[in-house]
Amino acid sequence: MPTTQSRINDFVLKIATVNGTGSASSNGLLMKALFRMGIPVTGKNLFPSNIQGLPTWYEIRASHAGYMSASGRVDVMVAMNVQTYQKDLKEVSPGGFLIYDSTWPRESTLNRADITVLGVPLAKLCNEAFSVARIRILMKNVAYVGALAALMDIDLGMIKQLLEETFAAKPKVVASNLRAIMLGYDYARENFSCPLPARAQAMGDNSGNIMITGNEATGLGCLYAGATVGAWYPITPSTGVMDSFTKYCEKFRIDPETGDKRFCIIQAEDELAAAGMVVGANWVGARGFTPTSGPGISLMSEFIGFAYYAEIPSVFIDVQRVGPSTGMPTRTQQCDVMMCAYASHGDTRHPLLFPANPRECFEMAVTAFDLAERLQTPVFILSDLDIGMNDWMIPELTWDDNYRHDRGKVLGSEELAKIERFVRYLDVDGDGITYRTLPGEDPKGAYFARGSGHNRYGGYTEDSGEYQDVMDRLLVKWETAKTMVPNALLSNAERPTNLGIVAFGSSDGAVTEARDRLAEQGIHMDYLRIRAFPFTREVVEFLRSHDTNFVVEQNRDAQMKSLLMLEANHIADRMVSILHYNGMPIPNECVVRGVTAHLKKEEAA
Amino acid sequence: MTYARPKIELPGQKVNELGLALRDYEGALSTLCAGCGHDSITAALIQALWEMSIAPEQLIKMSGIGCSSKTPAYFVHGAHGFNSVHGRMPSVATGALAGNRNLIGIGVSGDGDSLSIGFGQFGHVIRRNVNMLYLIENNGVYGLTKGQFSASADAGSTSKTGTVNQMQNINTVATAISMGASFVARSFSGDREQLVPIIKAAIAHPGCAVVDVISPCVTFNDHEGSTKSYAYVREHKFRATETDLVPPRAEIKASYYAGDTHPVRLHDGSTILLKKVDPDYDPTRRNNALSYLERCRRRGEIVTGVLFIDQNVPDMHEQSRTVATPLKDLDFDKLIPGSQTMADLQKTMR
Numbered sequence: 001m002p003t004t005q006s007r008i009n010d011f012v013l014k015i016a017t018v019n020g021t022g023s024a025s026s027n028g029l030l031m032k033a034l035f036r037m038g039i040p041v042t043g044k045n046l047f048p049s050n051i052q053g054l055p056t057w058y059e060i061r062a063s064h065a066g067y068m069s070a071s072g073r074v075d076v077m078v079a080m081n082v083q084t085y086q087k088d089l090k091e092v093s094p095g096g097f098l099i100y101d102s103t104w105p106r107e108s109t110l111n112r113a114d115i116t117v118l119g120v121p122l123a124k125l126c127n128e129a130f131s132v133a134r135i136r137i138l139m140k141n142v143a144y145v146g147a148l149a150a151l152m153d154i155d156l157g158m159i160k161q162l163l164e165e166t167f168a169a170k171p172k173v174v175a176s177n178l179r180a181i182m183l184g185y186d187y188a189r190e191n192f193s194c195p196l197p198a199r200a201q202a203m204g205d206n207s208g209n210i211m212i213t214g215n216e217a218t219g220l221g222c223l224y225a226g227a228t229v230g231a232w233y234p235i236t237p238s239t240g241v242m243d244s245f246t247k248y249c250e251k252f253r254i255d256p257e258t259g260d261k262r263f264c265i266i267q268a269e270d271e272l273a274a275a276g277m278v279v280g281a282n283w284v285g286a287r288g289f290t291p292t293s294g295p296g297i298s299l300m301s302e303f304i305g306f307a308y309y310a311e312i313p314s315v316f317i318d319v320q321r322v323g324p325s326t327g328m329p330t331r332t333q334q335c336d337v338m339m340c341a342y343a344s345h346g347d348t349r350h351p352l353l354f355p356a357n358p359r360e361c362f363e364m365a366v367t368a369f370d371l372a373e374r375l376q377t378p379v380f381i382l383s384d385l386d387i388g389m390n391d392w393m394i395p396e397l398t399w400d401d402n403y404r405h406d407r408g409k410v411l412g413s414e415e416l417a418k419i420e421r422f423v424r425y426l427d428v429d430g431d432g433i434t435y436r437t438l439p440g441e442d443p444k445g446a447y448f449a450r451g452s453g454h455n456r457y458g459g460y461t462e463d464s465g466e467y468q469d470v471m472d473r474l475l476v477k478w479e480t481a482k483t484m485v486p487n488a489l490l491s492n493a494e495r496p497t498n499l500g501i502v503a504f505g506s507s508d509g510a511v512t513e514a515r516d517r518l519a520e521q522g523i524h525m526d527y528l529r530i531r532a533f534p535f536t537r538e539v540v541e542f543l544r545s546h547d548t549n550f551v552v553e554q555n556r557d558a559q560m561k562s563l564l565m566l567e568a569n570h571i572a573d574r575m576v577s578i579l580h581y582n583g584m585p586i587p588n589e590c591v592v593r594g595v596t597a598h599l600k601k602e603e604a605a
Numbered sequence: 606m607t608y609a610r611p612k613i614e615l616p617g618q619k620v621n622e623l624g625l626a627l628r629d630y631e632g633a634l635s636t637l638c639a640g641c642g643h644d645s646i647t648a649a650l651i652q653a654l655w656e657m658s659i660a661p662e663q664l665i666k667m668s669g670i671g672c673s674s675k676t677p678a679y680f681v682h683g684a685h686g687f688n689s690v691h692g693r694m695p696s697v698a699t700g701a702l703a704g705n706r707n708l709i710g711i712g713v714s715g716d717g718d719s720l721s722i723g724f725g726q727f728g729h730v731i732r733r734n735v736n737m738l739y740l741i742e743n744n745g746v747y748g749l750t751k752g753q754f755s756a757s758a759d760a761g762s763t764s765k766t767g768t769v770n771q772m773q774n775i776n777t778v779a780t781a782i783s784m785g786a787s788f789v790a791r792s793f794s795g796d797r798e799q800l801v802p803i804i805k806a807a808i809a810h811p812g813c814a815v816v817d818v819i820s821p822c823v824t825f826n827d828h829e830g831s832t833k834s835y836a837y838v839r840e841h842k843f844r845a846t847e848t849d850l851v852p853p854r855a856e857i858k859a860s861y862y863a864g865d866t867h868p869v870r871l872h873d874g875s876t877i878l879l880k881k882v883d884p885d886y887d888p889t890r891r892n893n894a895l896s897y898l899e900r901c902r903r904r905g906e907i908v909t910g911v912l913f914i915d916q917n918v919p920d921m922h923e924q925s926r927t928v929a930t931p932l933k934d935l936d937f938d939k940l941i942p943g944s945q946t947m948a949d950l951q952k953t954m955r
Contacts, residue, residue: 036955210954224947226940228932229703231696252942260928262935264703264921269729273696276689276726280700283687284665284708286933288700302690396951399944405937438933439701440708443661443683450688460678 009064011075011198020052027058038204043391069509072587139180146184214387217358219244221365229288231277237385238319241291271296275303285438289315305344313372331583332385337559356508373408424458432476485532493524500546514591622658642794642820653804673715673742692723695730705931710737716757744822745833752825763830787918788814805850846910
């Protein structure tokens, strides 16, 4: 048996199964148990664009240091899927362990000398214990939870408690699940020397933290933002946002007396219609939004340009997936940055928010609506599949009851009575933001919202000067936006350095971990995490104050770097791209490699 | 360009229940071609809205792109207007009426806007039964791009340049009826006497009321080979029903119900009176309406009047059980559960 260094609370457990066989709940059980033992965990789901019968993986990373990024290693692999066995075997890090269902013999060629292979006859154990065929398949996937509990010292009591909470109304289900767990647990205890070097050890209870997906947090954010109209067309990986919003609305937005709903969710016929509904709702003064992904934004682009030019608040949530075209719907990327920044024909520019984790998904959802109404323009939240659909451990979300939402510049009857005449697109305050009125309130506030040429008074125009006057004022508004969007977050290196690293969104975890690893090697970098477009002042200052700026992003074409060149006037040869775009979440190793490779090249030159 | 209409106060002019004169329902001066059927429809809209005493600010005027879609600028200057993108008026109207259900929505579209680029949204606004008047100014031709056939052009009709249309047309009213519309009517821009009561009935109808108005294009489609010219429509028009709307406040005389009159009482208390000109026509049965339309088509007749009505189809808000208060007027205190709820909620996320 190969010797393995101890990896207490610092391991990656990967489980290979077939989708539609109940493995998701088993994996959730494992992760939650580790979480309740006080160990920082993240869970990443690698799944096919399919409902049943194809390979799927779930990867749990436990890190006492609190690192959240993909680590690139696998310490314990549970290979439940014969189809992918060979691939799964190959993926185990040297010194690691592979657990498989030994009910059926493996080919002797499928072996590796540098890892330990443990066979547990899961199917056989379950077939003997359970009679119904479907139950046998499901229980096989529950039984490995038991085996892992024994092998990795995962608290059995905690697992039991979680099962009881989940199936509180179904004691029979709890009993059968527990039985299956004990089958795996007892077998492992009797046949192997438990625990393995890669194992868990209670280190608290993680109080103050929660486990949540980005999509769930975004939906909750829309609830707390006061959104009442949600229009959408289902698309992976954004569907969870509307599922979450619906769930919380059903819970908190039902009139207690009448049972009527204080919200209206419309499943549109396509993304074009969803965008139109969002624009219509915001035009009358209701907060409306749509969750979608890249292909949806492509379809919504005409309305996005309309909302920009007619200056109608609107919130677009893009949970990015791999493009171009249909791409890989169940894989992650940051590939819609350019498209969203300039979505639609003509001169258009839109504020973008880049959450890096579910906590920011929640907070930025509220910010997005406030910005949209303040700036009277479409605002985008650019999440991605990694943030949106994976399980993250974050500090508890908080809400300030004194928070007052910013509803922007809206004139009601009272204000209209004080002015002689209302004009829609006149810049009274000099910030490029004009006053709007809402339909249904006062005939004095009536105006025409249109995507055709219009002048500052809101009238149709084909006059060059009048057209340009409005276009130039929109630029003033863009400057104002720079003072309102979330600032970039700076983290200075322990010692002075002329190396900077810039990232955004879900690359944050990889960069944070890579910086620590590189610092150990004597490479120190200041880190700036961009949280919004247009770029705030500190972005420009950061780029200028470092000789080399690594720009980390998850797309092929260095979209953020391009945007920095265009909008922060930064020169290309002082920026070095670190790109990751294979559809998997970016591992910290990719950043470490990118930085060291560049520095070596510089040294040689 | 839009031109403001000079406002002239005439002493002693008739006012409606709100004390507003007909002029108060006018909009900017039309920039459409002289004699355009669309302008007659605008006049009918103004008349109907004035007669119904609808407060201008209660109204939203929506449109897409095309000659028809310019119409909202030409009536009720005191109402908010929305000239959206091509073929997408229904989605904007859906969102607007979702956000504020107290608004009275009027969408003005055309045959290109609704039957080609916006065919999908046309179908789905009907399916959702969004409470609005969906008026199609149907001229069978693309005017702004100078005379291409639209999807409502009849097979065999010719364009101004002599090209013959080979494709079958999309029949607006038959399509709407078969898609489940709750109110479908057809009229002719040159027949204001029929059009005004139809518009009133459509606005009073508690759901999506589709009104297809044949509106000849004087510039590109008012020639001999066209089946949507003034002359052709006048010659082939046939009334299936005649319509009147009796508001809840007016006294309903018993004699109205005599003969072939079919009264439909609306939820707001008003009554649509449909006088059946054709005795075998029943506008409350979908099957009948469709087969009747087909019979008339074969005879070369353009049937007009309220062709179908079913006011028991739940509208969008009834379907989704939205609160009676417009969503945009809900207090944020009622919408946001607060910090304690947030804390409690997260106990389940551990």
